[in-house]
Amino acid sequence: xxxxxxxxxxxxxxxxxxxxxxxxxxxxxxxxxxxxxxxxxxxxxxxxxxxxxxxxxxxxxxxxxxxxxxxxxxxxxxxxxxxxxxxxxxxxxxxxxxxxxxxxxxxxxxxxxxxxxxxxxxxxxxxxxxxxxxxxxxxxxxxxxxxxxxxxxxxxxxxxxxxxxxxxxxxxxxxxxxxxxxxxxxxxxxxxxxxxxxxxxxxxxxxxxxxxxxxxxxxxxxxxxxxxxxxxxxxxxxxxxxxxxxx
Amino acid sequence: xxxxxxxxxxxxxxxxxxxxxxxxxxxxxxxxxxxxxxxxxxxxxxxxxxxxxxxxxxxxxxxxxxxxxxxxxxxxxxxxxxxxxxxxxxxxxxxxxxxxxxxxxxxxxxxxxxxxxxxxxxxxxxxxxxxxxxxxxxxxxxxxxxxxxxxxxxxxxxxxxxxxxxxxxxxxxxxxxxxxxxxxxxxxxxxxxxxxxxxxxxxxxxxxxxxxxxxxxxxxxxxxxxxxxxxxxxxxxxxxxxxxxxxxxxxxxxxxxxxxxxxxxxxxxxxxxxxxxxxxxxxxxxxxxxxxxxxxxxxxxxxxxxxxxxxxxxxxxxxxxxxxxxxxxxxxxxxxxxxxxxxxxxxxxxxxxxxxxxxxxxxxxxxxxxxxxxxxxxxxxxxxxxxxxxxxxxxxxxxxxxxxxxxxxxxxxxxxxxxxxxxxxxxxxxxxxxxxxxxxxxxxxxxxxxxxxxxxxxxxxxxxxxxxx
Numbered sequence: 001x002x003x004x005x006x007x008x009x010x011x012x013x014x015x016x017x018x019x020x021x022x023x024x025x026x027x028x029x030x031x032x033x034x035x036x037x038x039x040x041x042x043x044x045x046x047x048x049x050x051x052x053x054x055x056x057x058x059x060x061x062x063x064x065x066x067x068x069x070x071x072x073x074x075x076x077x078x079x080x081x082x083x084x085x086x087x088x089x090x091x092x093x094x095x096x097x098x099x100x101x102x103x104x105x106x107x108x109x110x111x112x113x114x115x116x117x118x119x120x121x122x123x124x125x126x127x128x129x130x131x132x133x134x135x136x137x138x139x140x141x142x143x144x145x146x147x148x149x150x151x152x153x154x155x156x157x158x159x160x161x162x163x164x165x166x167x168x169x170x171x172x173x174x175x176x177x178x179x180x181x182x183x184x185x186x187x188x189x190x191x192x193x194x195x196x197x198x199x200x201x202x203x204x205x206x207x208x209x210x211x212x213x214x215x216x217x218x219x220x221x222x223x224x225x226x227x228x229x230x231x232x233x234x235x236x237x238x239x240x241x242x243x244x245x246x247x
Numbered sequence: 248x249x250x251x252x253x254x255x256x257x258x259x260x261x262x263x264x265x266x267x268x269x270x271x272x273x274x275x276x277x278x279x280x281x282x283x284x285x286x287x288x289x290x291x292x293x294x295x296x297x298x299x300x301x302x303x304x305x306x307x308x309x310x311x312x313x314x315x316x317x318x319x320x321x322x323x324x325x326x327x328x329x330x331x332x333x334x335x336x337x338x339x340x341x342x343x344x345x346x347x348x349x350x351x352x353x354x355x356x357x358x359x360x361x362x363x364x365x366x367x368x369x370x371x372x373x374x375x376x377x378x379x380x381x382x383x384x385x386x387x388x389x390x391x392x393x394x395x396x397x398x399x400x401x402x403x404x405x406x407x408x409x410x411x412x413x414x415x416x417x418x419x420x421x422x423x424x425x426x427x428x429x430x431x432x433x434x435x436x437x438x439x440x441x442x443x444x445x446x447x448x449x450x451x452x453x454x455x456x457x458x459x460x461x462x463x464x465x466x467x468x469x470x471x472x473x474x475x476x477x478x479x480x481x482x483x484x485x486x487x488x489x490x491x492x493x494x495x496x497x498x499x500x501x502x503x504x505x506x507x508x509x510x511x512x513x514x515x516x517x518x519x520x521x522x523x524x525x526x527x528x529x530x531x532x533x534x535x536x537x538x539x540x541x542x543x544x545x546x547x548x549x550x551x552x553x554x555x556x557x558x559x560x561x562x563x564x565x566x567x568x569x570x571x572x573x574x575x576x577x578x579x580x581x582x583x584x585x586x587x588x589x590x591x592x593x594x595x596x597x598x599x600x601x602x603x604x605x606x607x608x609x610x611x612x613x614x615x616x617x618x619x620x621x622x623x624x625x626x627x628x629x630x631x632x633x634x635x636x637x638x639x640x641x642x643x644x645x646x647x648x649x650x651x652x653x654x655x656x657x658x659x660x661x662x663x664x665x666x667x668x669x670x671x672x673x674x675x676x677x678x679x680x681x682x683x684x685x686x687x688x689x690x691x692x693x694x695x696x697x698x699x700x701x702x703x704x705x706x707x708x709x710x711x712x713x714x715x716x
Contacts, residue, residue: 192693197265225701
């Protein structure tokens with residue numbers, strides 16, 4: 001963990017809001033901005049953002065995904081650091097952009113962007129070295145590993161560090177926390193019955209955990225899990241990590 | 248090229264499987280157990296991670312000189328008095344085995360568990376020429392009695408509960424009232440099979456590995472039936488994909504150290520059988536004839552193809568056990584010989600990209616498969632690659648292509664993106680209550696049938712940004 005990087009000049013970050021947070025969960029973006037500002041970070045929002053292109057890429061529309069990636073790379077070209085509130089979008093930028101744009105004019109920018117992009121919890125812990133926050137919600141909380149953050153970016157530690165250090169809310173383990181929630185982008189509507197069946201397993205594990213609130217770092221998982229909880233009129237909640245940390 | 252086993256659409260097959268309560272129970276118990284056993288096995292084995300890297304490197308290096316290793320293997324097996332046959336297609340492989348059966352006057356063939364012989368649909372072919380195939384692995388025996396196909400690479404009857412097996416044995420073996428007790432049922436299968444071992448003229452196996460520089464065919468099994476199949480009948484035929492050759496015994500040690508741990512969580516399987524040609528003068532057991540059928544069936548083309556990495560596969564089944572989709576629908580719903588994440592890749596390899604038009608999407612791309620794979624095959628990446636191939640070749644449904652091209656257009660233009668948000672807000676109005684959407688028409692209904700959908704916010708984050716500054 002590079003805590004030393006926290007020292008020095010005011011960090012400046014560009015927020016990549018992502019399409020799901022932009023359209024469906026704008027409050028997540030607002031909380032991130034407030035929190036970062038309180039920590040002395042200067043936040044910018046480069047204009048003209050749409051989506052990282054992951055849905056196109058995962059469905060095999062790679063030329064189309066590359067065109068979207070090229071736009072995104074250009075928009076964020078001058079950013080010192082980029083922060084993303086979803087593990088899957090961060091994975092797309094860090095893991096897939098360089099390959100998609102290889103041989104194109106944006107190739108070098110894509111490499112640079114990949115190296116400077118952080119998922120939200122990673123930025124707090126690994127870049128800023130901030131691990132202690134107050135909780136804004138009542139516990140107990142349980143953490144769900146989103147697949148791209150855990151297996152794509154190999155990050156299971158930073159969200160847990162933040163949750164375990166929270167004051168004001170207990171954290172309980174979630175059985176099968178590393179198992180998929182069944183979202184999978186277009187998978188959720190191509191095979192909706194299977195997707196829902198996988199979700200039911202996740203919800204059963206959440207109930208068994210004794211937590212009152214599931215916490216995740218990916219808007220896709222939250223859409224799926226919240227959608228399932230709401231349909232069942234469950235008293236349990238599913239929140240983005242940024243909604244848990246007091247800003 | 249092998250035909251699909253089922254022709255109903257994937258989504259229907261999956262829905263059918265989801266509705267099967269017994270299947271659900273059996274899968275849940277078995278895969279949960281396999282996952283825990285594998286985790287514990289590697290947890291107690293700190294060298295495991297380095298050995299996985301080593302195994303992967305061996306596979307890669309071997310495939311780079313596959314022709315040379317196969318030549319060495321052939322020379323050594325022939326030196327030991329065995330015969331080697333090369334089959335380009337499934338049909339050729341079947342013909343080779345049938346020829347051997349005819350020539351040796353075989354009437355009954357005992358079989359040890361083999362996915363390669365499933366792949367070439369050997370049992371039906373044997374039956375057609377009057378040779379009775381008898382599966383002797385307990386799981387295979389169960390599904391043969393049930394007239395089914397394996398639903399898992401290493402646990403072919405994983406989809407059956409013990410109660411179902413008791414009923415099946417009671418009915419098919421005419422032993423009414425058998426209890427759902429695995430020990431009793433296993434004992435009965437053993438009695439039934441004992442006589443078959445003694446009368447069979449032909450023993451048919453697959454192979455987990457073939458060691459080139461010693462000419463050794465290696466079988467990894469748990470029940471002892473493999474050893475009977477390779478030693479009692481007059482003739483032993485092993486059918487093996489060409490990619491399973493490995494250079495040396497040293498390499499074998501690397502694979503054996505991780506294979507059983509990945510498959511069943513065992514340190515080693517109960518039996519590791521090393522077969523070196525037919526019985527030699529002075530030896531007490533072993534067949535008069537030994538044949539190895541080397542099967543291509545689309546593999547060689549992938550040496551330079553996008554599915555190359557899937558040729559590393561050890562057929563351990565770990566990716567099936569951890570796959571959230573497999574755990575819900577089981578193996579039969581995939582519709583081809585090889586189920587699960589790796590099965591989709593192998594189906595494409597054997598049957599071409601059209602066969603995985605829908606199947607390539609039977610994955611949430613969660614990556615659990617790649618994590619569990621002992622040789623770290625990047626299955627999700629190849630699934631995405633298959634989806635790309637399906638699109639590029641125009642195999643994907645037209646409607647889907649139109650939707651994705653339109654989405655791509657929209658995501659390239661912030662103006663269109665903003666417009667879409669506005670249109671979406673207006674269009675959703677009749678369906679929103681309390682900020683949630685419970686039912687939507689047409690395509691969107693696929694989501695809302697079982698889940699609420701959040702409504703598009705009154706103001707998007709980008710529209711709110713000015714207030715934040």
